[in-house]
Amino acid sequence: MITVGVTAFQGAVEEHLVAVERALHHLGREGRAVPLRKTLGDVDALIVPGGESTTISALMQKTGMWREILDRAEELPVMGTCAGCILLATEVVDDQVPTLGLMDMAVERNAFGRQNQSFQCMLEVAGFSDPVPGIFIRAPLIRRVGRDCQVLAAMDQGMVMARCRNKLALVFHPELTEDVRIHQYFLNMVED
Ligand code: GLN
Numbered sequence: 001m002i003t004v005g006v007t008a009f010q011g012a013v014e015e016h017l018v019a020v021e022r023a024l025h026h027l028g029r030e031g032r033a034v035p036l037r038k039t040l041g042d043v044d045a046l047i048v049p050g051g052e053s054t055t056i057s058a059l060m061q062k063t064g065m066w067r068e069i070l071d072r073a074e075e076l077p078v079m080g081t082c083a084g085c086i087l088l089a090t091e092v093v094d095d096q097v098p099t100l101g102l103m104d105m106a107v108e109r110n111a112f113g114r115q116n117q118s119f120q121c122m123l124e125v126a127g128f129s130d131p132v133p134g135i136f137i138r139a140p141l142i143r144r145v146g147r148d149c150q151v152l153a154a155m156d157q158g159m160v161m162a163r164c165r166n167k168l169a170l171v172f173h174p175e176l177t178e179d180v181r182i183h184q185y186f187l188n189m190v191e192d
Pocket of ligand 1: 110138
């Protein structure tokens with residue numbers, strides 16, 4: 001039985017909760033997804049959704065969840081999507097957002113520019129037999145990854161999905177599609 005927490009300050013929280021429960025069901029695993037508004041509790045894994053990275057960062061610090069996550073930095077599996085990806089990075093290019101820095105990588109906020117703020121496309125992901133749909137909403141790009149990080153998906157513009165041990169970062173929104181393979185992939189990183 002695993003408990004997956006979803007930081008619930010803003011963003012597509014409900015969609016992540018539903019996607020986790022569907023992915024658990026597909027995998028035939030026991031578990032549940034819970035929204036987190038104050039503390040981390042004793043979750044087995046964490047999802048940090050999209051939204052505004054500055055806001056999520058500030059609220060994480062205010063509630064104390066920031067400290068709790070850092071205290072479990074080594075063993076806690078974390079998936080960050082879009083703003084969540086920014087919060088996982090050690091470096092934000094040309095910006096001052098305080099990040100958790102759990103993955104050795106540099107990200108650039110709003111990297112697709114004004115002309116292409118939101119769009120959808122199919123993405124080849126390493127290890128997946130078929131492409132996954134990616135929804136990009138004022139998305140960042142991953143500009144550099146450390147030696148421990150594995151790039152799982154990239155586009156002409158840059159890297160869009162990376163993994164570093166038990167941390168997974170994607171600049172797009174898998175929770176806004178019906179496809180739960182990315183959530184399944186993340187749950188496979190979480191031990192019972
Ligand atoms: N543009 C937002 C940021 O920089 C991220 C957008 C999103 O999460 N959809 O924080």
